[in-house]
Amino acid sequence: MPDVGDVVTARLVVAPYDDSTTAALVxxxxxxxxxxxxxxxxxxGQTWTAPLVYTLAGVWRLSWTVxxxxxxxxxxxxxxxxxxxxxxxxxxxxxxxxxxNYLRAAPPLDSQQLLDAASQMLDSRVLAYCRYDxxxxxxxxxxxxxxxxxxxxxxxxxWWDEVGDHIGAAGAGYGSVSIGSVSLGRTxxxxxxxxxxxxxxxxxxxxxxxxxxxxxxxxxxxxxxAVAVPW
Numbered sequence: 001m002p003d004v005g006d007v008v009t010a011r012l013v014v015a016p017y018d019d020s021t022t023a024a025l026v027x028x029x030x031x032x033x034x035x036x037x038x039x040x041x042x043x044x045g046q047t048w049t050a051p052l053v054y055t056l057a058g059v060w061r062l063s064w065t066v067x068x069x070x071x072x073x074x075x076x077x078x079x080x081x082x083x084x085x086x087x088x089x090x091x092x093x094x095x096x097x098x099x100x101n102y103l104r105a106a107p108p109l110d111s112q113q114l115l116d117a118a119s120q121m122l123d124s125r126v127l128a129y130c131r132y133d134x135x136x137x138x139x140x141x142x143x144x145x146x147x148x149x150x151x152x153x154x155x156x157x158x159w160w161d162e163v164g165d166h167i168g169a170a171g172a173g174y175g176s177v178s179i180g181s182v183s184l185g186r187t188x189x190x191x192x193x194x195x196x197x198x199x200x201x202x203x204x205x206x207x208x209x210x211x212x213x214x215x216x217x218x219x220x221x222x223x224x225x226a227v228a229v230p231w
Contacts, residue, residue: 004057004083010037012048012064012074020068021045030058030080045069057082091138092119094150102154108161118156122149126205126213131223144217152212159206
């Protein structure tokens, strides 16, 4: 599978063919933009090529139109992956170096994806209920808070590695967690309950996350509101 930025050669083999055969290529990018790369042949019309640069992640459509002998229309869909290691966007509170240091081992090759997912998860389910000083970009401005949140994100990734799942494919239950005045639990259907086995382990907040956010250095720097968080 190609990645964003890859320079490739689109190729079409025509049969039958002769000197009357011509081929044109129209490329549709994932955002709907059309382009018509210059096509060429070096063997009398059997093989046609065109240079192409994948500039966006997503599904690209390559549409060849052959005229003359071998006339036909050929379509090809190409799935293009994001640039390897690129962040998905949003606030990411830990780097792959942070993760390696936290694990005391080489991090997995998909570390950036996992850190993105863990940051998003903690942002919406934990940090949204915390109060701490931030920069103009919404990142923690105090170094102790920044370190604790970074370690909490790494703890979540380590938990996913432990349970062998980070998307919630496997089911497991959890109960409730309290930090100071914050009580966190899961709501199932119309009734709130401590969980049985119906929720995936990957959707749990890792126990170590709470330990990181209770760090003594955070006293008077990270405040938890008196809220209940349903999930």
